[in-house]
Amino acid sequence: MSAPETRRPLRIGLTGGIGSGKSTVAAILTELGAPVVDADALSRASTAPGGAAIDAIRRTFGADYIRADGALDRDRMRALVFADPEAKARLEAIIHPIVRAEIDRRIAACTADTIVLDLPLLVESDAWRQRCDRVWVVDCTPETQIQRVMARNGWPREQVLAVLAQQASRAQRLAAADVVIDNDGIDLDTLRARVRAAWEWRGMPL
Known part of the structure; x- marks a missing residue:
């Protein structure tokens, strides 16, 4: 008798531009019992000491980009990749395969019927999109993004605009979306209700 086939969980890719509220939505999904895999957290872990x-990274960029404690010097690397697209591509070629392998491992180990993949670069990368059955986009206007990031990070407007310019556009994200969670001009309770509604309908056919 053959072994029973293991059912793969429904994979929801959660994305949104900087300042959209994606992390807040991911936290709400966790409260609702969703297993959430945070690609950014995995990326940070790969560049922590050890x-x-x-x-x-040390071989590719030199020891100057590694702090005394053994972690990536994130500020120095951020300045480099903003100024040099080739450096950004080299860094991603190191980190992304590590993150993808860990995400695949967690998908394979998941026993729930659904898993949420928190993927900031989902729209920008075919490799990420191929891992998703559904794409959820947390959406707001670019001006809302700018104001939120300026208030949260203390960045000047020009720095926020530079980050936005390197991300997928709002139109590109919306074009990729199966579900849009509007997070513009609403309070946290309203956002929580919208996320709950999307989560409860997650298994419905598109």
């Missing part, structure tokens, strides 16, 4: 990406 992280899987550190040796390759």
Whole structure:
């Protein structure tokens, strides 16, 4: 008798631009009992002291980009990749395979019927989109994004605009969306209700 087939969980890719409220939505989904895999957290872990990406980063960029504690010097690397697209591509070529492998491992180990993949670069990367059955986009206007990030990070407007310019546009994200969670001009309770409604309908056919 053959072994029973293991059912793969429904994979929801959650994305949104900087300042959209994606992290808040991910936290709400966690409250609702959803298993959430945070790609950014996995990326940070890979560049922490002893992280899987550190040796390759040191070989590629030099020891100056590794802090005394053994972690990536994120400020120095951020300045480099903003100024040099090729450096950004080299860094991503190191980190992204590590993150993808860990995400695949967690999908395979998931026993729930649905798993949420928190993927900031979902729209920008075919490799991420191929891992998703549904795409959820947390949406707001670019001006709302700018104001939120300026208030949260203390960045000047020009710095926020520079980050936005490197991300997928609002139109590109909306074009990729199966579900749009509007997070513009609403309070947290309203956002929570919208996320709950989307979560309860997650298994419905598109």
